[in-house]
Amino acid sequence: MSHSAYVLFAATLMTGAALARCQRSTTAVSTTAAPVAVAAGDTSAARGAQLVLLGGCDDCHTPQLPNGEPDMSRRFSGVPAGSAAPPSIANVVATENLAFSGPWGTSFPRNITPDVQHGIGSWNVQDFIRTMRTGTDPQGHALLPPMPYKEFGKLPDADLTAIYNFIRTVAPSSNAVTGP
Numbered sequence: 517m518s519h520s521a522y523v524l525f526a527a528t529l530m531t532g533a534a535l536a537r538c539q540r541s542t543t544a545v546s547t548t549a550a551p552v553a554v555a556a557g558d559t560s561a562a563r564g565a566q567l568v569l570l571g572g573c574d575d576c577h578t579p580q581l582p583n584g585e586p587d588m589s590r591r592f593s594g595v596p597a598g599s600a601a602p603p604s605i606a607n608v609v610a611t612e613n614l615a616f617s618g619p620w621g622t623s624f625p626r627n628i629t630p631d632v633q634h635g636i637g638s639w640n641v642q643d644f645i646r647t648m649r650t651g652t653d654p655q656g657h658a659l660l661p662p663m664p665y666k667e668f669g670k671l672p673d674a675d676l677t678a679i680y681n682f683i684r685t686v687a688p689s690s691n692a693v694t695g696p
């Protein structure tokens with residue numbers, strides 16, 4: 517089979533799969549409820565799980581497997597202990613092992629699991645909401661970029677509560693993030 521014939525073949529298969537997906541989802545929308553019903557004011561962990569996906573929390577707070585996928589067995593455990601920040605390059609934001617270097621210096625996405633000593637297990641929901649709104653955590657640390665607290669802080673209390681409720685459900689991790 518020539519290369520171009522192979523590409524055409526693959527494209528045909530993908531079109532078929534895409535069509536099948538469209539047909540399935542059309543059926544699902546018309547006959548059944550969405551997988552998780554979301555209503556304004558829903559503070560459930562299930563709602564929080566959806567917001568966490570949208571917020572990309574895993575992109576910064578969950579270590580990656582060698583294939584680049586988030587390692588869910590270490591979900592939200594932050595920069596692995598002992599990782600170095602990437603080198604500082606003028607006018608560039610660089611990232612390595614989840615750590616960042618940028619014009620502000622270096623920053624290390626934290627362990628946000630419910631571990632009391634190494635994560636945010638001692639925070640109550642008000643601590644979490646206040647941190648997202650003000651950018652200052654209960655220890656008095658002002659959050660460095662690129663933690664998007666200015667965006668997350670615009671969410672209503674119910675959404676922030678849902679995020680808090682969801683992140684309380686992951687396994688506590690004793691990973692000690694040694695960031696600035």
Ligand code: HEC
Pocket residue numbers: 567568571572573574575576577616623624625626627628635636647653657658659660661662663664668679683695696
């Ligand atoms: C683009 C990267 C990025 C994304 C996306 C991100 N964070 Fe962060 N987060 C950080 C960094 C970096 C820090 C540490 C900042 C510092 O040390 O000053 C941080 C810190 C935090 C802290 C403070 C922890 C502490 O001990 O003070 C919390 C809580 C937090 N993030 C929650 C979340 C949640 C929840 C989401 C998703 C809704 C999220 N973050 C998405 C980068 C990110």
